[in-house]
Amino acid sequence: MKQGVQGSAGIQGTARIPAQQRAVDVTRERDVALPGARGEHTHCEAPIPQPRAVVQRSSVRGQIVDALRTALVAGELKPGAVYSAPVLGERFGVSATPVREAMQQLALEGAVEVVPNRGFRVVERGARELAELAEVRGLIEMPVMLRLARTVPPERWAELRPLAEETARAASSGCAATYAESDRAFHRAVLSLSGNGQLVRIAEDLHRRSQWPLVGGPVRQRRADLVADAAEHTALLDALIARDLDVVRGLVGEHFAGAS
Incomplete structure (x- = not known):
């Protein structure tokens, strides 16, 4: 059975916007009508305390999109639950309009x-969708990685070592949202060496989708799972520097087999 409309009591921690000066008059924002997204009922939702921080008007929509994506990965936005723009707007200290715009972006994704x-x-989402995403990512990234392994000089791969180390630190924190961001940054940097911007954008979209939680909560919440996943990044760099194509192929296949 679907859950009822949720307030933002379950959206905390990673979903908060960093402390900034109050936004300029948000009532001047362009009121974009989104299909089916107007007139949300809020009488059943619990009151939400004013957050300590609010977003700046100049980047309000982008900040809210980022915050909501983080909340998704962290499992603070629950699969099957319904959230209204007015109540989320109260959470962020803005009107409902930029929240609807941000949610519409997430709907497109x-x-x-x-x-x-x-x-x-x-x-x-179910396990089958997750497996399908992993398969598509493998089909796209595997041949690119093997081509890059043959052509990119070792010193270029060595430059990515700090990103691999950052994923290890993020994994040690045990925070799924923090790890997800560093994980995407590492893969984005690797694929960027191909020089194909379209490939990078498509691969990152698939990667982001694969990080959303399954029904029942986020997978890979355990720190040990995150640490093991991050270790594969370091091993992959070592294989790429050595131009060991067999090891690269095996590591990439194993990485996507356990992807989430």
């Missing part, structure tokens, strides 16, 4: 779906 007159429901 497949993370949420519009619920007319209520808000947005977090999409419920």
Whole structure:
């Protein structure tokens, strides 16, 4: 059974915007009408205390998109739950309009779906979808990695060592959202060596989708799982520097087999 409309009591920690000066008059924002996203009922939602920080008008939509993506990865936005723009707007200290715009972006990415007159429901994903995403990522990234292994000089791979080390630090923190960001940064840097911007964008979109939680909560919440995943980045760099194609092929295949 679908869960009812949720307040932001479950959205905390990683979803908060860094402390900044109060935004300029948000009532001047362009009121964009989104299909089915207007007129959400809020009478059933618990009051939300004013956050300590609010977003600046200049980048309000982008900041909210980033915050909501973080909340998704962290499992603070629950699969199947419905969230209304007005209440989330209170959480961020802005009007409902930029929240609707941010949620509409997430709807285009497949993370949420519009619920007319209520808000947005977090999409419920199963293990099959996760496996399909991993397969597609492998089909795209494997041949690129093997080509780069043959052509990129070792010193260029060595320059990515700090990013691999950052994923290890993020994994040690045990925070799924922090690790997800560093994980994407590492893969983005590797694929950027191909010089194909379209490839990088498509691969990152697939990667982001693969990090959203399954029904029942985020996978790979255990620190040991994150640490093991991060260790594969370092091993992959070592193999790329050595131009050991067999090891590269095996590591990439194993990485995607356990991807989430």
